[in-house]
Each structure stands twice: as C-alpha cells, then as structure tokens.
Amino acid sequence: MSQVHELVIVGAGPAGIATAVESYLQGVRDIVLLEKDENHNSTIRKYYKDNKRVDVDWRGQKVELDGNIYFIDGTKESTLDFFDEILQNHSVSLQTHVEVQSIEKKDDGSFEVFMAGKSVKAENVVVTIGRMGKPNKPTYKVPVSIKKKIGYTLDGCNEGEKILVVGGGDSAVEYAVDLSEKNDVSICYRRETFRRANPTNQENIADAIINKKVNPILGKNITALEDDEGRVKVVYTEIEPESYDRVIYAIGGTTPSAFLSSSGIEEADGKPVHNENYETNIKGLYVAGDITQESGGSIALGLNHGYAIACHIKGDCKVHK
Ligand SMILES: Cc1cc2nc3c(=O)[nH]c(=O)nc-3n(C[C@H](O)[C@H](O)[C@H](O)COP(=O)(O)OP(=O)(O)OC[C@H]3O[C@@H](n4cnc5c(N)ncnc54)[C@H](O)[C@@H]3O)c2cc1C
DSSP: OOOEEEEEEEOOSHHHHHHHHHHHHTTOOOEEEEOSSSSSOHHHHHHSOTTOEEOSSGGGOOOOOOSSOOOOSEEHHHHHHHHHHHHHHTTOEEEOSOOEEEEEEOTTSOEEEEETTEEEEEEEEEEOOOSTTSBOOOSSOOOGGGGGGEESSSTTOOTTOEEEEEOOSHHHHHHHHHHTTTSEEEEEESSSSOTTSOHHHHHHHHHHHHTTSEEEEESOOEEEEEEETTEEEEEESSSOOEEESEEEEOOOBOOOHHHHHHTTOOEETTEEOOOTTOBOSSTTEEEOGGGGSSSOOOHHHHHHHHHHHHHHHTOOOOOOO
C-alpha cells in the first residue's frame, strides 16, 4: 500500500511554506510540499520587480504575526532568501514541477492528491495556490496582433518604451514608478485617487506625478484596445485615444474556482468557505493565503493562516483570532 503522508500542502508560496514550517514546529515530521513551478514562491519571482521593497503591512493591512516565523520588511531578494532558509531548516520535502489537478477524499478519511500521471496520499491537505495563477485580464477584446504588447508583469519591458500601466493598487503604482526611471509612463485608474495603495506607495506616485515622471489618467475607463500599426491604441471614455508600445495590467488575480470545485470545496462570495481554523466544508482539507481573500492578501496574512492550521492539526498553541 502506498504511504499516507501526515500532511500534503499544495502550493509553495508564503502560506504553503508557513504551513509546512509551523507544522514542523508543532511536531509534524512527514510533510510534502508540492509546487507547480520550478522553485517555491512563483508569485514573488514573477510579479515582483527586482529589488522591490517588500512591506509586511501590505495594502495598508496591519498584521500582527501570530506564529514562529519572524518576517520583517525587506526586498524581493531578501524575502526569497528568507523562505529558502526556513525551508532548509525545517526538513520539508519540496517537490517542484508538480501541478496538482484535484483532491479526493476517500472512504477511509484519507485524501488522494492527483497530479499528471501520479498521486500522493495524505491525512490532511492544505491548499495554498494563491490567486495569481490567473491574473485578472481586461473584459474587452485584445486583438491577436498586439497580444505580445500586453502584459501582467514587467517581463518584456524595454528601456525607452511608452508604457501604460492599468490599475490603482500597490502593484500598479510600484510598476509605474519603477518603469518611469527609464520610460515614458502613464497610469490609468478608474478612480480619482490611489487610496488603495499603502502610504509609501501613495507618496511615491504623488512625487512621480508632481515631477512629471508619470502621467496620471484618473477617473477614466478603457473601453477597447486596437492595433495601431503594431502599437497598442487605447480607447478611453471621455478622452482621446492614445497609442503605447506596451500596456501592463496590474489588476489582481482570480479565485481558482475550477480547482476548488473539482476538489469539492464549496465557495461563497468568490472565496472558498472555511471555518476559523481555515478548514473547508471537507474535514481535514484546509485553505490558506490569498485564496481565502476576496481580492488578495499579504505575506503576513498567509503566515498567520499557516500557523492557525498547524495549531489545529497538531498542537494547542494560541492563535490571535
Ligand atoms: C506585484 C505584487 C507585489 C506584492 N507586494 C507585496 C508586499 O510588499 N508585501 C506583502 O505582504 N505582499 C505583497 N504582495 C502580495 C503577496 O505576494 C501575496 O499575498 C502572497 O504571495 C500570497 O501567498 P500565497 O502563498 O497565498 O500565494 P502565492 O504566493 O500566489 O503562492 C501560490 C503558489 O502555489 C503554486 N501553485 C499554484 N497552483 C498550483 C497547483 N495547481 N499545484 C501546485 N502548485 C500550485 C504557485 O506556483 C505559487 O508558487 C504582492 C503581490 C503582487 C502581485
């Protein structure tokens, strides 16, 4: 009979790693962490720009850390190093290049976690796959001929390009300010202010706008994109269309509903249903991190979810509710 692991975690982002490390500290020794990408933390690697400042209080959310992981402000690089280190120090078996497709509860109460051509068994499963696997895309059509000029990260951006960033949260603001060092940048947001961004980012974007490094297009919506001889023509409400070399959408991610429903996890209001211990409608099957939030969480929130789950599975540690 194949081995039934004590704990299988799907997704090696901050919430998955925290669940693994906190569970180890509560005495769980048979932990398998499954990651579809080539390394842990694919959201941080792909979506954070190099040298990005990483704030513990992200999106203005002040989070008191409950668990044993001491996470502090840093950069993209120091944050990745930090996760490398805590993984190494807590003998978690990280398996990369494995995309989990679904999870099934068996009659004996254990779980079978399915990947392409194989499966693993577990007593408890935690799903921490985030929301950035599917970034939010525009609702209007993107002509095929300009698809390569549309992005959701800074990948592919070249120096000297005229770039439009769409969005008004922290990610959009950070992208616009960063790109403005070497490019002609505009930022389009449907609201009039950047109040969703944290205070530092609000200050940075205000400075960039005052110093004419970023051109604000506020309170406007985009209705269509057209091909303007290989450039992207953006059609706005109320103002004249404008063409850009590249358009970057930084408008968050979506709940992986297909994954959740194929595993029998119920959803309400765009989020998986769970109790205060992050256990779903299926006993022994948990959710943690961004996936539990309607519009994105933070690293610190994911760390707290991991601690709460570890406590529920194993220990009797105190969790601030
Ligand atoms: C541009 C940007 C800047 C940000 N800056 C900050 C900041 O400064 N401070 C902060 O606290 N937060 C920040 N955030 C938010 C923070 O990154 C997220 O809240 C955090 O990464 C969520 O952690 P998670 O573990 O829930 O999900 P994720 O980090 O998204 O990790 C999910 C992991 O699961 C893997 N996965 C997905 N599907 C599968 C599958 N089927 N099988 C196996 N593996 C799978 C993914 O590859 C990924 O590695 C930022 C987000 C963005 C996009």
